[in-house]
Amino acid sequence: MRVDGSKAQVDFGEGVLRDVNVTLVDAKVGEYVLVHAGYAIQIVDEKDALETLALWKEILAFEKEQGS
Amino acid sequence: MAEKFRLRDPALAKSITRKIREVAPKNETVKFCHVCGTHEWTITHYGLRSLLPRNVEVIAGPGCPVCIVPAAEIDEAVQLAQKGIVITCFGDVLRVPGSQMSLLEAKAEGADVRIVYGVADAVEMAKREQDKEFTFFAVGFETTAPSTAVEALGKPPENFSFLVSHRLIPPAMELLLGVGDLQIDGFVAPGHVSAIIGLKPYELFPRVYRMPTVVAGFEPIDVLMGIYMLLKQRAEGTARLENEYTRIVKWEGNPKALEMMDKAFAVTGGNWRGIGRLPDSALKLREELAAYDAREKFGVHVAQGKDILLGCECHLVIIGKIKPDECPMFMKACTPQKPVGACMVSSEGTCRVWATTATRST
Numbered sequence: 146m147r148v149d150g151s152k153a154q155v156d157f158g159e160g161v162l163r164d165v166n167v168t169l170v171d172a173k174v175g176e177y178v179l180v181h182a183g184y185a186i187q188i189v190d191e192k193d194a195l196e197t198l199a200l201w202k203e204i205l206a207f208e209k210e211q212g213s
Numbered sequence: 214m215a216e217k218f219r220l221r222d223p224a225l226a227k228s229i230t231r232k233i234r235e236v237a238p239k240n241e242t243v244k245f246c247h248v249c250g251t252h253e254w255t256i257t258h259y260g261l262r263s264l265l266p267r268n269v270e271v272i273a274g275p276g277c278p279v280c281i282v283p284a285a286e287i288d289e290a291v292q293l294a295q296k297g298i299v300i301t302c303f304g305d306v307l308r309v310p311g312s313q314m315s316l317l318e319a320k321a322e323g324a325d326v327r328i329v330y331g332v333a334d335a336v337e338m339a340k341r342e343q344d345k346e347f348t349f350f351a352v353g354f355e356t357t358a359p360s361t362a363v364e365a366l367g368k369p370p371e372n373f374s375f376l377v378s379h380r381l382i383p384p385a386m387e388l389l390l391g392v393g394d395l396q397i398d399g400f401v402a403p404g405h406v407s408a409i410i411g412l413k414p415y416e417l418f419p420r421v422y423r424m425p426t427v428v429a430g431f432e433p434i435d436v437l438m439g440i441y442m443l444l445k446q447r448a449e450g451t452a453r454l455e456n457e458y459t460r461i462v463k464w465e466g467n468p469k470a471l472e473m474m475d476k477a478f479a480v481t482g483g484n485w486r487g488i489g490r491l492p493d494s495a496l497k498l499r500e501e502l503a504a505y506d507a508r509e510k511f512g513v514h515v516a517q518g519k520d521i522l523l524g525c526e527c528h529l530v531i532i533g534k535i536k537p538d539e540c541p542m543f544m545k546a547c548t549p550q551k552p553v554g555a556c557m558v559s560s561e562g563t564c565r566v567w568a569t570t571a572t573r574s575t
Binding site: 166182184187189190191193198201 | 360
């Protein structure tokens with residue numbers, strides 16, 4: 146939501162906002178972060194998440210054809 | 214977010230389980246081990262064991278950072294609290310048994326023990342109440358250690374110190390391979406520890422031990438996919454290191470976090486409850502930060518504690534040797550309301566996870 150030095154306001158969903166320490170990541174406003182005990186420890190790769198899922202579905206569909 | 218990415222999609226789960234059945238061996242038993250309390254939660258909560266063929270077993274290794282803190286280190290925290298120092302800690306740690314008492318019992322006797330969400334909250338408290346000494350009881354694996362490092366390197370106030378009990382996961386995984394009759398066929402490596410350390414520390418498992426290893430995330434689809442990837446490796450007769458959790462885990466991990474950990478901590482040997490001493494498995498503050506080391510600052514050192522009470526089988530649960538319901542005390546003398554062993558205390562403990570979920574068996 147907002148980044149201010151080492152602190153960022155993070156939307157945890159359903160209206161829950163909390164200050165999170167972002168020293169460990171280079172997060173920009175709008176990105177998803179993985180938060181552990183008040184510290185963002187990694188940025189979630191949104192594009193990768195979607196691509197991986199699509200890939201799995203493809204692989205599974207392909208292997209199904211192969212198997213049958 | 215899980216909804217957005219459909220990581221709990223029943224149709225996808227179904228097609229993965231179908232594939233799992235196809236690649237699973239028909240006659241022999243396969244045993245995979247995870248080392249993460251959150252994996253156990255996902256597996257148990259979503260009843261994933263019931264979706265696997267009977268001969269595919271997933272066991273829980275030492276994945277609960279609270280459970281493996283030895284009694285001696287709880288005793289150190291209790292001693293500090295009894296000296297009048299404010300102990301700040303994660304909620305899970307409060308009821309973990311020490312040799313004589315837990316921190317909760319020390320609090321009941323008048324000690325100032327406070328639960329915090331993270332170390333930053335503890336530092337804030339110390340800044341606000343400068344007339345008191347504060348110690349943060351730093352428990353956790355590589356996921357938590359970087360936050361301790363940030364605060365230790367960030368010039369905390371003079372009335373603040375750390376009781377560091379951080380432990381490292383790869384040495385514990387290596388230990389499991391040495392437990393003769395455990396006979397693990399592959400590792401589901403932890404997602405959020407790996408978010409920090411990356412994949413490199415696991416390289417030795419396929420290379421040296423021929424052990425298939427897959428880093429997996431925490432949604433049910435992640436775990437099922439991880440198991441499928443392990444089974445596939447097995448069917449192909451190979452042992453590789455693979456990453457299922459690419460949206461979070463990068464090959465190099467989180468370099469910034471690793472650098473700060475390295476700056477703040479030296480790696481040393483450490484005791485694990487139920488396991489014993491493991492070389493190069495614990496962190497301690499570096500010399501330069503000794504002024505913030507509660508053990509040095511207040512001269513508190515407990516060498517040996519009483520880790521396992523008579524009749525408690527936490528030591529076997531922690532290494533995945535037995536399942537919680539094989540312990541005679543499980544849900545009889547030892548319950549979430551009145552835990553005897555550490556595995557029943559923490560929300561990440563295997564016994565606690567089993568106790569709070571109805572569908573747990575295979």
